[in-house]
Amino acid sequence: xxxxxxxxxxxxxxxxxxxxxxxxxxxxxxxxxxxxxxxxxxxxxxxxxxxxxxxxxxxxxxxxxxxxxxxxxxxxxxxxxxxxxxxxxxxxxxxxxxxxxxxxxxxxxxxxxxxxxxxxxxxxxxxxxxxxxxxxxxxxxxxxxx
Numbered sequence: 001x002x003x004x005x006x007x008x009x010x011x012x013x014x015x016x017x018x019x020x021x022x023x024x025x026x027x028x029x030x031x032x033x034x035x036x037x038x039x040x041x042x043x044x045x046x047x048x049x050x051x052x053x054x055x056x057x058x059x060x061x062x063x064x065x066x067x068x069x070x071x072x073x074x075x076x077x078x079x080x081x082x083x084x085x086x087x088x089x090x091x092x093x094x095x096x097x098x099x100x101x102x103x104x105x106x107x108x109x110x111x112x113x114x115x116x117x118x119x120x121x122x123x124x125x126x127x128x129x130x131x132x133x134x135x136x137x138x139x140x141x142x143x144x145x146x
Contacts, residue, residue, distance in 0.1 A: 001028040005036060011043035012036055021051050021058030021084075030061040037065060040073055049079035054087050066097065076100055 002017035014036055018025060037044055046062075066075055076098040080088070088094040 001025045001032060003029070003032055003036075007039075008041075010041055011045050012040040013045045013047060015047040015049070016051050019050060020053045021048075021061070022053065022055040023057035026057035026061040029058070030064055033061070033065045034068060037069060037073065037075075042073055044069070044073060044075045046075065046077050047079055048077055048081065048084060051084055052081050054084045059087060059091060059093065062097070063093070074098065 004015040004017055006013040006015075014033065016029070021029060033044075033046075044065075051058075062077075069075055078100045080099055085094070085099075088097065088099070
């Protein structure tokens, strides 16, 4: 698992230098991230710009890291690819994780919703504004009854 760590005064920026976060990578990713989280100053920013695919094992690793955050430490995912965002939405983890479009938005605590900053193939921010209830979509497809 190739990770690049940039330890800044206010945050640890971890760039995942892999196209996939899957079962083959999940264990080593989780172990390395636990080491990083233990020394992070207050924010762990996970730059996922290169990750184009994530399976349930990769998602499980992110959840385990999120649960293991020490008190007062936050975690934000940035530059999430549309395919990965789809997994987060389907599992409703987009409501658990802080997800920002631009890496600098994580430090500012904003969602990075400037449309000009959105890269092609990336999910636009803010996440909460895009979230639709699956029940409503199913009801609409079934003839509009809700």
